[in-house]
Amino acid sequence: MKIILLGPPGAGKGTIAEKLKQEYNIPQISTGDLFRAAIANQTELGKKVKSILDAGELVPDELTIALVQERLSAPDTSNGYILDGFPRTIPQAEALERFDTLDMVIDFRVRDGIIIERLAGRRVCSSCGKVYHIKNMPPQKDGVCDTCGGALYTRTDDNPDSIQQRLKTYREKTEPLIAFYSERKLLKALDGEGSVEVVWERFKKLLGN
Numbered sequence: 001m002k003i004i005l006l007g008p009p010g011a012g013k014g015t016i017a018e019k020l021k022q023e024y025n026i027p028q029i030s031t032g033d034l035f036r037a038a039i040a041n042q043t044e045l046g047k048k049v050k051s052i053l054d055a056g057e058l059v060p061d062e063l064t065i066a067l068v069q070e071r072l073s074a075p076d077t078s079n080g081y082i083l084d085g086f087p088r089t090i091p092q093a094e095a096l097e098r099f100d101t102l103d104m105v106i107d108f109r110v111r112d113g114i115i116i117e118r119l120a121g122r123r124v125c126s127s128c129g130k131v132y133h134i135k136n137m138p139p140q141k142d143g144v145c146d147t148c149g150g151a152l153y154t155r156t157d158d159n160p161d162s163i164q165q166r167l168k169t170y171r172e173k174t175e176p177l178i179a180f181y182s183e184r185k186l187l188k189a190l191d192g193e194g195s196v197e198v199v200w201e202r203f204k205k206l207l208g209n
């Protein structure tokens with residue numbers, strides 16, 4: 001299954017991706033992880049990415065596309081993959097279309113008020129990156145990661161004003177992609193409100209259709 005998860009921060013993509021990975025034995029591929037891995041492995045592409053990010057610039061489409069294409073040819077994608085955070089632009093979507101055929105694009109729909117509540121309560125492990133929520137998914141011990149014992153922190157952009165701004169930017173940027181995949185009859189809307197279990201059931205129904 002080759003699938004793209006589209007949705008604003010806080011829409012629950014990460015949680016659903018986690019379940020998908022386990023159930024279907026497919027990797028989740030995010031550009032952030034690819035950048036980090038390429039830099040750590042000091043590949044040619046990684047060196048380029050590092051100098052761009054060090055200069056505080058955005059990684060250009062062709063470089064991002066090259067990294068994704070390379071990653072999608074790895075053996076662990078034989079059952080498919082979940083793309084998260086890619087494509088972000090129409091040129092990226094067009095490039096992806098040239099080297100692979102998707103099964104489905106899921107558009108997570110969640111109202112702004114609910115996203116703000118989710119993000120404002122989010123805590124992230126400073127050491128392994130695991131994500132918690134003070135109400136919905138609290139760690140066993142306050143402020144400490146269950147998995148690695150690292151300290152949990154609140155991302156500086158997880159405050160209501162920044163969240164509103166991020167949502168606005170997200171919607172402006174993503175609208176063209178929604179139209180792109182809708183034209184290709186690949187887009188499916190997922191109601192992302194409610195508990196993880198409820199959303200997961202809805203999600204599985206979409207996959208079955």
Ligand SMILES: [Zn+2]
Nearest residue numbers: 125128145148
């Ligand atoms: Zn941790």
